[in-house]
Amino acid sequence: MKITKKLLFICTLVACAGLPAQAETKANKLFGAKSAASQQAPNALGKYAKGCLAGAQQLPESGPTWQAMRLSRNRNWAHPEMISYLKRLSAEVATIRGWKGLxxxxxxxxxxxxxxxxxxxxxxxxxxxxxxxxxxxxNLSLAERENLSSKSVRAKNWRTVNSNWTPAHMAVLKAAASDPAVERIFITAPAKVWMCDHAKGNKRWLQKIRPYWGHNYHFHVRLKCPAGSKNCKRQTPTVKQLSKNATGCDKDLKWWVTTALEPPDSNLPKAPKKPKKRGARDYVMADLPAQCRKVLTSK
Ligand SMILES: [Zn+2]
Structure with a gap:
């Protein structure tokens, strides 16, 4: 009798044979359900792909030189450093021909x-x-901002840019990358190749621009950890470590538009399938910095 009682008790703690385990709610469901920021001091906690944000600010949906798109997604929240960056970058971009802002x-x-x-x-x-x-x-309406689409700047062969790409795009990217708050920027490789071939004068700003898959409809700006965010983890390897020279216009960049696009050699034995890496949608709260629990439960 005693043993049965003990077993029952254990059964309530852990799943017992035959009973389905109660799956722990994934962190993305918990964070995805929050509609407003936590009332805390701004603090970026953890890694860019494994962390959370205390005391976020909302980017106003429209400003003199920007509009936030797809507002239904409610993803226009940021660390105040990012809000400031977007405001000053968009003001600078508004001086570039053909661009009213961002x-x-x-x-x-x-x-x-x-x-x-x-x-x-x-x-x-x-x-x-x-x-x-x-x-x-x-002055796009909310509905227009749901339905308007960006345009790809990558040619169908994935090796070059297409006619949507213009020298003004490079001016935008140069302004974006030259800001000291920027850690790195991701864009489709053909765009970086074009900029390496066409940039004039000091080209050091190009080093912060990194080739990556996708990113042909948008570019992705990543800011450095803000001074006050002590638990924000700096990304490694750094762009400097990744680059073979001061611009990152190197043989690794060429790889993205040559070797990487070639079909696999059918004569070679197939590489064994690697186990699927856990990603953002698999994480539970225990995977994130401990402070993220407070971020979630805070007012
Ligand atoms: Zn992105």
Missing amino acids: YIGDISQPRGGPMTSSHQSHQLGLDADIWLLPPKRL
Whole structure:
């Protein structure tokens, strides 16, 4: 009798044979359900792809030189450093011919954290997607901002840019990368190749621009950890460590538009399938910094 009682007790703590275990709610469901920021001091906690954000601010949906897009997603929340950056960058971009300012896509959820869809990163309020579509108007209605699409700047062969790409795009990227708050920027490789070939004068700003898959409709700006966010983890390897020279216009960049696009050699034995890596949508609260629990439960 005693043993049965003990077993029953254990059964309530852990799943017993035959009984389905109660799955722990995933962190992305918990953070995805929050509609407003935590009333805490701004603090980016953890890693860009495994963390959360205390005391976020909401980017106003429209400003003199920007509009936030897809507002139904409620992802226009950010660390105040990112809000300041987007305001000053968009003001600078508004001086570039053909660009009235910026259309700004996803930044973060109100409390950062893993998302229910898309992005692995964007968890600290320090990553922002900026459309590669030059805004013609900055008075789009909410509905227009749900339905308008950006335009790809990548050619069908994935090796070059297409006719949507213009020298003004490079001016936008140069302004974005030259800001000292920026850690790195991701964009489709053909765009970086084009900029390496066409940039004039001091080209050091190009080092912060990193080639990556996708990112042909938007570029992705990542800011450095803000001075006050002691638990924000700096990304390694750094862009300097990744680059073979001062610009990152190197053989690794060429790889993205050559070897990487070639079909696999059918004569080679197939590599064994690697086990699937856990990602943002698999995380439970225990995977995130301990302070993220407070971020979630705080007013
Ligand atoms: Zn992004």
